[in-house]
Amino acid sequence: YQVPNWSGGWFRVSDKGQMEVTPTPGLHAPLRSIIDDILERGESLPVILRFPQVVAGRVKQLNEAFGKAITEYGYTGHYQGVFPIKVNQRRMVVESVAAAGYEYAHGLEAGSKAELALCLAQRMHPDALLCCNGFKDDGFIKLALWGRSLGKNVVITLEKYGELDRVLKQARALGVKPALGVRFKLHARGSGQWEESGGDQAKFGLNAYEMLRVVERLKEEDMLDSLVMLHTHIGSQITDIRRVKVAVREATQTYAGLIAAGAQLKYLNVGGGLGVDYDGSKTTFYASMNYTLGEYAADVVYTVQETCKARGVPEPTIISESGRALTAHHAVLVMPVVDVTGPTRNLDTLAAPSEDSHQIVKDLADILGNLSARNYREMYNDAVGDKQTLHNLFDLGYVTLDDRARGEALFNAILRKIAKLIQGEKYVPDELEDLQKVLADQYICNFSLFQSLPDNWAIQALFPIVPLDRLNERPTRQGTLVDITCDSDGKIEKFIDLRDVKATLPLHEPGTKPYYLGIFLMGAYQDVLGSAHNLFGKVNEAHVTIRPGGRYHVDLFVRGQKARRMIESMGYEEPMLRDSIEDQADAALEAGTLTPEQETELLEDYGEELLGYTYLEYEEG
């Protein structure tokens, strides 16, 4: 499962074969124990385990990495981070970032009015920035300006030239001096899936001509000192460090150009993009990155300094809006496997064809009996042909359902035997390359992909998935994962691998004890983008801190959305639902299809489900 490669030291496998969270050296706790505890309290799975110490640890790592680079290069400016809350607006996350970031004056970024309202209420260091990005109306601008009156270091980023007039008008009306940033459309591009965020066709930002017009306009207004920040962003999850360097160089040249035009910028904002190594391969593959946090900080600081020196301009305070890198590691979705299906399961009871079986079934049985390492390729082709014939004959009514069942089972047994024969072979014929996927089990997991892992569905994002225990036991099955939505897209068929993407995940045969899988590194973007497909709602959450001696404490348990909430979000009202069921039950009582006791029980059950968790609730164990 490559745990040391992707975990960044926040998780490890214990000697007992269990996944443990390790928020600081010396502190560790097995996830399985936390889950058992939660179940003992009568709560249900799936659950997201959130570790505030991991968020705090990431904030510290980021700030210290920049601090180290600044000291090493003798950089004369500072570094200040800004957390874009769109990455995860959960209270625990925002408050953890704000608290851990206080000593570093780590700020927040809001991209909408609602996000700004949330950010303004946070306790922040007086120097910490509150960046307002995104398109803005008068209400957004006014709220941002009020933020300055509250003593917060609010900077309004101009995303379009037209926003300048709007801001100046509101600032005049309120009598508040604005602090402005300007987002520049770099021609440099990111790498990976968010490459389109930069470049001329980017959705946000001003071009060079527009930016210089902003400077001229502010000069005319005698407000040039209001322009404090140059903002850039070339996309999230930049996989290649060279792209970062190229973009930072262009951004710094632009900064120097603005200084030459008379601006007195204080901040150079290099945006987000700091990656997360989801697959641990340390490559430029979209789920990875070919650099470390330390290298990122060093390269940004060095490139800014080098360019500033060459242009003879002051070294600015460097801002990064790292979001993914701060929050991805802190959350793990834990889901129980509720069932396993698959083409090779239950084949051990496969009986030999009888006298009456159709000849095609007997042929398949012969292939199975004669299969060897010498002839498997030929036999495979014969078997595929026979299966096709079996289906054609069934469609025409010449093969019974019983023969079809037996024939299909024999075909699957043939594939299973071939898979064993070619296991470990260097050369695998083209037609057999997908065999493992075809034969894979489907592990049915109690979760909704659309609610909990939307990026896997939408953009094939990869996340490490690992059983919570039995990790000292070699897995004997290969599986794909399916969720409990009634949507055939609700499945995971791509898994991390150091060299490629794997089509199946090695898994254990679930035994008598419940088998739990953890989806790791899912703390960035997933919570926010999730949707209510099939009315599966937000999942339960446990906020857990780890204490010395392998102990831990569940600080807060937040129950997921109840069925009633999900139904109401679609415009229905609970009393209306209850009335309708009551009327129908009364009618059934009159018609004699329900007894009075049954009616009472039915209404109780209905009410209980309305108040219940939207996920499957089996007795665990």
Ligand code: PLP
């Ligand atoms: N800043 C801006 C303007 C963004 O659009 C984004 C997200 O794409 C971020 C910061 C956060 O980026 P990341 O999560 O890659 O750090």
